[in-house]
Amino acid sequence: MAALLFNPESAPYGPFYVQAAHQMESRLGLKIAGASVRSGPGIAAAIETAARTGGGLVVLPDGGFFGTHSTMAIALLAQRRVPAIFAVRFYASNGGLMSYGADLTQQFRDGAGYVDRLLRGADISTLPVQFATRFELVINMKTARALGLTVPNRLLLDAELIE
Template sequence: MTCPRERPAISRRAFVGGALAVAYGPRMAEGQPAGKLAAIGFVSERVLPPRYLDALREGLAERGWIEGRGFRIEPRSAEGDLERLSGLVVELIGLGVTLIVTGIGTPVALAAKRATAKIPIVFVTGGDPVDFGIVPSAAKPGGNITGYGGGSSLIQKRIALVQETSPRVKRMAFLVNLTNPIHPRILRAAVSAGAPLGITLEEIGVFEAAEFGDAFKRIAAKRLDALFVPGDAMFSHHRARLVALAGAARLPAMYGDRLFPDAGGLMSLSVDLVELCRRAAGHVDKILRGTRAGDLPVEEADRFELVINLTAAQTLGLTIPAALRQRAETVS
């Protein structure tokens, strides 16, 4: 697996997009009154680094859209609290947004889908949008929603990578946010994926971040020897705490996105969600020019990120195999 490194702040793609915008002028959404900007609501489950929203802007610039002249973005974040999502979407609807982009997970896409059957929605998620109930079909999503998604095949690869890094692992803790509606399904998939590898996974559930300490006491009491942390807004929001607890417990840990190894966690394998945000501009562009969201097929991720923190590995006494290092982006 070749994992792309993060682009520089000003990429060739952004330069070309800017040149196209100058050449062709700002685009206006079909049916928009002259002088009125298309309002794009961007709602996320957690506070995201700027590169995610910048990627969407870059993708729109490539298609001739100029922020402040052809469109504006109304960003909202639930800051790790999934219960806030519905209210944030309703707030955007009240502002009269032209369409809504959700990032970067399944719960926020489901919240937007429940909130409106009229305003177009473009979702970005690392999960399987059909399996998780966002759309009935990738080819024909129907209704007012479409987007970009990943799949469940990464689950077994994540477990296998932990085993490759630490061959002694046999019993893995699976951290579950008990307020996240998709975690039970991910846990079932993980249990099935671990069986052929000879690894059992045990649920360690929490309702809130204040329970993390107790969760790691349960992990120690069960003598579990590794940790699987799936993608989740609350986990990501409190990633520094989780990384510290995993390190103190000397647990090899696999995380749901690269924000964790960037914060000192051992490793992550995930869809390149920054790239998906850039690609999401393609559907946004088509919708603003008059295409129905439900007529646009859901597109799959084709780029993935394997990130390994070498300092964390050294602290745990792990030697990362040379072949694995060649496939990964390493940080320290």
């Protein structure tokens, strides 16, 4: 069992991710539950539920909501021995098990190119929509060891960073 955490106010796309995850359940051999959280206590309750059921968490990107609760969440995940994967590198670098998501540094670089084009007079309506082109997998081996997990070599080979 894995809970897919999202704040419906800062990540209104969350239900679409939950729906997609449900479509993958049989392929993954894993039951997915959507968990809408709106506060630090809501995050803590989701972590406690995962600890009781032997499950894990997947935390969706949300524009900063989880960041404000990251210290509490990562400490509680470690204390309750709950594995979690995040969409942003920050969390794995600060004690979460792993992250997989867009390389934010590259996205900011790409954004700077857009700003340059606009400042040089480009019409915003003529600029193409850009999506992330580089994704990164970060694995925190200290956390994996603390959770008693063996990380498959295939993941280690694919990781951009092993903390």
